[in-house]
Structures are given as structure tokens and as C-alpha cells.
Amino acid sequence: MASLGCVSVICSDKTGTLTQNKMTVTDIYADGDVILPQEADIANPVQKMLFYNAVLNNDSSVEDGKNIGDPTETCLLGYVEKCGINISEIRHMLCRKGEIPFDSNRKLMTTEYEFEGRDVVFTKGATEVILNKISGIATGQGCREITDADVQNIAKINEKFSERGLRVLAFAYKDNPSGESLTVDSEAGYIFSGLMAMTDPPRDESVTAVADAADAGIRTVMITGDHKVTATAIAKQVGIFREGDRAVTGEELDRMSDETLNGMLESISVYARVSPENKIRIVDAWQRRGKIVAMTGDGVNDAPALRKADIGIAMGITGTEVSKDAADMILADDNFATIVKAVLYGRNVYRNIINSIQFLLSGNFGAILVVLFCSIAAVGSPFEAVQLLFINLLTDSLPALAIGMEPSDKQLLKDKPRNPDEGILSKYFVRRLVIHGVMIAGVTLTAYFVGTVYGHRMAVTMAFATLTLARLFHGFNCRKENSLLRAGIAKNKWSLVAFAIGVLLLAAVLFVPVFGRLIMVEALKGIQIMWIILLAFIPTFIIQTVRMVKECVMQRKGEKNG
Numbered sequence: 290m291a292s293l294g295c296v297s298v299i300c301s302d303k304t305g306t307l308t309q310n311k312m313t314v315t316d317i318y319a320d321g322d323v324i325l326p327q328e329a330d331i332a333n334p335v336q337k338m339l340f341y342n343a344v345l346n347n348d349s350s351v352e353d354g355k356n357i358g359d360p361t362e363t364c365l366l367g368y369v370e371k372c373g374i375n376i377s378e379i380r381h382m383l384c385r386k387g388e389i390p391f392d393s394n395r396k397l398m399t400t401e402y403e404f405e406g407r408d409v410v411f412t413k414g415a416t417e418v419i420l421n422k423i424s425g426i427a428t429g430q431g432c433r434e435i436t437d438a439d440v441q442n443i444a445k446i447n448e449k450f451s452e453r454g455l456r457v458l459a460f461a462y463k464d465n466p467s468g469e470s471l472t473v474d475s476e477a478g479y480i481f482s483g484l485m486a487m488t489d490p491p492r493d494e495s496v497t498a499v500a501d502a503a504d505a506g507i508r509t510v511m512i513t514g515d516h517k518v519t520a521t522a523i524a525k526q527v528g529i530f531r532e533g534d535r536a537v538t539g540e541e542l543d544r545m546s547d548e549t550l551n552g553m554l555e556s557i558s559v560y561a562r563v564s565p566e567n568k569i570r571i572v573d574a575w576q577r578r579g580k581i582v583a584m585t586g587d588g589v590n591d592a593p594a595l596r597k598a599d600i601g602i603a604m605g606i607t608g609t610e611v612s613k614d615a616a617d618m619i620l621a622d623d624n625f626a627t628i629v630k631a632v633l634y635g636r637n638v639y640r641n642i643i644n645s646i647q648f649l650l651s652g653n654f655g656a657i658l659v660v661l662f663c664s665i666a667a668v669g670s671p672f673e674a675v676q677l678l679f680i681n682l683l684t685d686s687l688p689a690l691a692i693g694m695e696p697s698d699k700q701l702l703k704d705k706p707r708n709p710d711e712g713i714l715s716k717y718f719v720r721r722l723v724i725h726g727v728m729i730a731g732v733t734l735t736a737y738f739v740g741t742v743y744g745h746r747m748a749v750t751m752a753f754a755t756l757t758l759a760r761l762f763h764g765f766n767c768r769k770e771n772s773l774l775r776a777g778i779a780k781n782k783w784s785l786v787a788f789a790i791g792v793l794l795l796a797a798v799l800f801v802p803v804f805g806r807l808i809m810v811e812a813l814k815g816i817q818i819m820w821i822i823l824l825a826f827i828p829t830f831i832i833q834t835v836r837m838v839k840e841c842v843m844q845r846k847g848e849k850n851g
Contacts, residue, residue, distance in 0.1 A: 301512070312364035501629050576599070753810060
């Protein structure tokens with residue numbers, strides 16, 4: 290399973306993830322007119338059937354001011370209630386006789402009630418779907434047969450609403466005098482009631498999050514059940530849909546061959562009116578290109594796509610239990626920006642692990658080189674066993690832990706996604722390990738030979754102290770690849786704490802006789818202490834100087850190009 294730090298494509302839902310999930314009815318189309326919500330009249334027979342459809346053909350509820358269920362449906366309930374309709378009373382008086390639940394393939398929800406002394410079937414769903422299932426239209430003068438001009442006008446109104454980024458639902462009904470049971474095949478012959486358009490504005494942070502994802506080399510793709518024009522309008526607002534991009538519907542996708550889809554994949558940034566099968570196919574197409582795909586979802590039908598994706602992300606607020614069980618992670622706030630933050634967190638965790646390993650291996654490699662050189666040169670052992678144990682158990686572990694606590698920074702989002710098949714021991718990692726290890730070994734050997742002037746025991750003491758202090762200094766080098774001037778020496782307080790504790794432990798060994806005898810070191814004089822500090826700091830001085838020079842050169846190049 291790939292980590293979030295490797296994600297290169299995010300297939301995101303629109304509603305609630307990129308938008309605020311706070312829907313409000315903005316426009317109503319009924320009886321040939323577009324009216325504002327506050328202009329609605331419950332006494333109007335056409336609008337009355339529209340409002341009753343919104344209440345009865347609805348599985349959500351509002352209890353004690355809290356919305357329970359689908360946000361679109363709770364939005365309808367909240368609006369209808371403001372119009373003066375008592376939802377609880379209507380639902381208590383009228384009994385549901387049958388239903389066909391909403392299905393992402395049909396894009397409809399249908400229910401049947403005994404309404405005003407007759408059996409009435411209500412349906413609501415995608416406008417283009419309902420237009421293919423209606424035979425009549427409700428007007429102020431009664432119901433009449435629908436004409437091609439009516440259908441074209443409804444489609445035109447729907448298009449105008451969608452261009453404003455509004456989610457549009459169409460409503461229709463029909464009498465069922467024969468009392469036949471509801472089936473998918475019986476969803477036809479409806480009378481058109483009207484349209485309701487709702488706004489769900491994008492989250493303020495979505496624009497920044499999409500831009501951050503792009504900087505991080507992550508492609509964001511919108512996959513939604515909304516109308517293509519609506520989805521495209523929202524995608525433009527948040528920065529997903531750019532000039533030259535394409536938007537396709539599930540039907541268009543079904544007609545594409547795999548070869549055609551592969552050829553167009555990079556240019557498609559919006560998929561609208563999709564089915565569960567479409568989502569799986571989209572994920573598979575990106576995976577065939579070697580991309581690590583994260584997919585968001587909240588419904589039962591999203592479970593297969595969540596399983597198919599490298600990282601399935603279920604919605605914590607609106608998500609079903611099925612989607613949560615199928616997912617690899619749960620998004621507690623249903624916010625796209627949180628996904629990008631999680632990617633940053635994942636990259637930071639991986640970086641800190643790599644840097645901790647780099648610190649431990651480079652320090653140990655330096656110690657090995659010292660021992661190896663002294664053995665070949667037959668100049669005696671540079672360390673006592675207890676001294677190496679002291680280094681590994683105390684002065685190594687604390688800086689390594691501190692490096693693992695390094696906070697994340699936006700610079701990580703400038704990097705491209707990591708290849709999950711790439712091993713830790715990359716060429717760059719090994720090269721840096723060797724260079725740092727050689728420098729630490731060099732100063733340690735220098736300290737050893739300086740110490741031989743005062744005897745072998747003093748040489749061992751100076752080599753031990755220099756190696757220990759050099760590795761404590763080296764902990765700051767391994768925090769980040771930037772210089773400390775840019776990274777900020779105090780941004781990771783744990784690294785300062787680890788360094789201070791390490792220095793105190795080393796000082797206790799060197800200057801407290803009881804500990805000195807235990808670790809087998811000699812008492813040091815001022816000149817010897819100065820040699821140890823100077824030599825131990827040289828690797829860090831060189832590394833930091835080189836990094837600062839590189840940063841200055843890069844900055845000047847950037848200013849020149851700018």
C-alpha cells in the first residue's frame with residue numbers, strides 16, 4: 290500500500306469536499322417562470338405539487354435543528370419549511386406505499402403515496418433523465434401534453450442554472466390509478482412539475498489546496514454526479530479546470546475505448562454524471578500510467594472504487610459505514626484541503642525517517658572508518674567498547690528521535706511525488722552518507738593522532754569525545770537539506786533539547802571522575818578541549834557553508850530569471 294506522500298492523482302468528489310456542503314435554494318422554475326425562493330406561493334397548484342414532492346420523495350429529516358441525511362435533501366426540507374409547510378405533519382398524515390431508492394445509474398429517486406384521495410408517484414433527479422420520462426407538464430391551467438418547445442425551454446433553463454455552478458434537481462409526478470407496484474420499468478409517463486436550483490459555494494481553502502497540490506506534482510480530478518456544466522463551473526472556480534482541459538460525462542466515457550481514454554486522460558479534469566463503474570475505470574486508467582491514485586467517496590456505490598484506488602478516502606461526516614469500511618483512511622471534516630495537509634504530513638514523516646536513518650548511518654559509518662583505518666595502520670584501538678556503547682545508546686538515540694519530530698513545511702509540497710518502488714538507499718542518499726561519514730571519520734582520526742602526543746589513553750579520549758560531539762552537531766545537518774539559516778535552528782526545539790542533553794552527558798563523562806572511570810576516559814586540559822570542539826565542529830561548518838553557498842547561487846539565479 291502506497292503512502293499519502295506518494296500520491297500523484299487525487300480523484301475528488303465535489304459536494305462537501307471541494308464545496309462547503311451548505312446548500313441553499315436560489316431559484317425555482319415552475320409553470321414557465323423562474324422565480325426567487327421568497328416569491329414561492331404554496332397556494333399555486335403547480336408549486337404545491339413541487340413542494341410536496343420535495344418533502345415526500347425525501348429520506349432525510351431535520352430534528353431539533355440538526356440535519357440528518359443527504360445535504361441536498363435536507364436543503365429542500367429547510368426551504369419548504371420556510372415556505373410555511375409543516376413537514377412533520379405531512380409525513381405523519383401521508384403513508385409511503387412504495388419506493389425505488391436513488392441509484393447513481395438511474396439518477397432518480399421515486400416514491401408512491403396516497404395523496405388527496407389518489408395514488409401518486411413522485412420522482413426527482415437529474416433533469417436530462419427526467420426529460421426522457423415525461424409526457425405532460427403541469428401549468429396554472431392544468432396539465433397538458435408536453436411539447437418539444439417545452440422540453441427545449443426546460444433544458445435551456447437547466448443549462449443557465451448549471452452555468453452558474455448551481456446544482457439542479459427536476460421534479461415530476463404521475464397518478465397510479467391501477468395501483469401497480471413500482472418498478473424501474475414503470476418510471477415513465479410523468480408530468481413535469483419544475484426545477485429547483487441550489488448553490489453550494491466552494492470552500493475558501495479549496496482554491497489554495499488545489500494550487501498546493503499542483504505545486505506538489507499532484508493532479509486533481511473532479512468526479513461528481515452533478516451536471517457537466519455545473520461541475521465545470523465549480524472546477525473553474527477552485528482551479529481544477531483550466532484552459533485546454535476537458536469535461537466528460539459518464540455516458541461519453543462509456544462510449545470511449547480504453548485507447549481513446551488513455552489518449553485523452555491527461556486533458557480530462559472533470560467527470561460528471563458518473564456511475565460506480567466509471568469511477569473504477571478512471572482509477573484503473575491512471576494506475577496503468579504508473580500513478581498512485583487517491584479516491585474520495587461517501588456512498589455505498591463508492592466502495593468498489595475506494596477499494597480499487599491505491600488510497601481510498603471515505604468521508605467522515607457524510608460517509609456511509611460501507612464506504613468507511615472499504616477505505617484506507619477517513620476524512621474527519623470532509624474537506625479537500627485536509628487531504629493536501631495529509632499529503633504534506635505523509636511526506637514529512639517519510640522525510641524525517643530518511644533523515645534519522647541518514648544521521649545514524651553516517652555517524653556509524655564514520656566510526657567504522659576510524660576503527661578500520663586504525664586496524665589497518667596497526668596504531669591501536671581508537672575506542673573502548675564501553676565508549677561506543679555510550680555513543681549508540683545515549684548520544685545517538687536522542688538526536689535521531691529529535692529529527693523524527695521535525696515539523697513539516699510548505700517546501701515539501703514543491704517536491705514531486707515519491708516513487709513508492711524507490712528504495713531508501715538511493716544514489717543521492719549513499720553519496721551524502723559517504724561524504725558525511727568520511728568527514729566525521731577525518732576529524733575523529735585527527736583528534737586521535739593529536740591525542741597520541743599525550744599518550745594512547747588520551748588519544749582514545751580525544752577520539753571518543755570528538756566523535757560524540759561531531760555526531761551531536763551532525764544532528765542539525767540531518768534535520769533538513771536546507772542550511773540552518775533557512776531551516777531555522779530553533780524551529781525544532783527537540784533538536785536543541787537533544788543536543789543539550791548529549792553535551793551534558795558528554796561533559797559528565799569527561800569532567801566527573803566517577804563517570805570518567807566508568808567510560809574509561811582521561812582528564813582533559815584546556816588545549817585538548819579546544820581541539821575537540823574545533824575538530825568536532827568542522828564537518829558541520831563545511832556542510833552548512835556549502836548549503837548556504839548553493840542557496841545564494843539559486844536565489845541569484847531566481848532573481849535573474851525573474
